[in-house]
Amino acid sequence: MKPLPPPDAPIYRTRQRWPKWSGVVLPTHVPAMLRQRFATLGWTNADHVSTARHWLTAGRDMERQWNEEVRMAVRRWGDHGASPPSGEGWGALISGVYRDHFPARVKERLRGLAHGGSWLIELSYAHWRAAGKAGHTWPGRGGAG
Numbered sequence: 001m002k003p004l005p006p007p008d009a010p011i012y013r014t015r016q017r018w019p020k021w022s023g024v025v026l027p028t029h030v031p032a033m034l035r036q037r038f039a040t041l042g043w044t045n046a047d048h049v050s051t052a053r054h055w056l057t058a059g060r061d062m063e064r065q066w067n068e069e070v071r072m073a074v075r076r077w078g079d080h081g082a083s084p085p086s087g088e089g090w091g092a093l094i095s096g097v098y099r100d101h102f103p104a105r106v107k108e109r110l111r112g113l114a115h116g117g118s119w120l121i122e123l124s125y126a127h128w129r130a131a132g133k134a135g136h137t138w139p140g141r142g143g144a145g
């Protein structure tokens with residue numbers, strides 16, 4: 001596998017216009033754009049496949065870490081929140097941070113793990129598609145690898 005640019009590198013984050021798309025788009029949304037950008041670095045389809053597997057593993061690791069940190073936070077600060085009118089306590093689920101009553105530093109860490117893991121998984125899928133592979137075969141969907 002060739003050296004990987006970091007997940008926040010301009011090769012991934014720089015938007016550009018692309019035919020048949022309105023406005024500017026990220027290369028992760030257009031397989032041909034990602035393939036074109038990495039072709040200038042000498043990448044092959046095999047490089048994209050191995051990179052897709054790498055980012056998928058890294059993204060799943062971040063998801064596991066998020067789950068473990070939520071479990072620790074729930075043990076320490078509880079799993080409570082606002083209750084619906086029925087009185088059943090389902091709590092306030094907050095995107096990426098699980099519960100609003102967690103301390104700010106915990107919520108910041110959880111948000112970073114949630115967003116970071118999602119981004120790595122998006123990179124994985126984008127590289128898979130840039131390799132010319134069908135989306136339904138992407139290992140992150142449980143398809144053939």
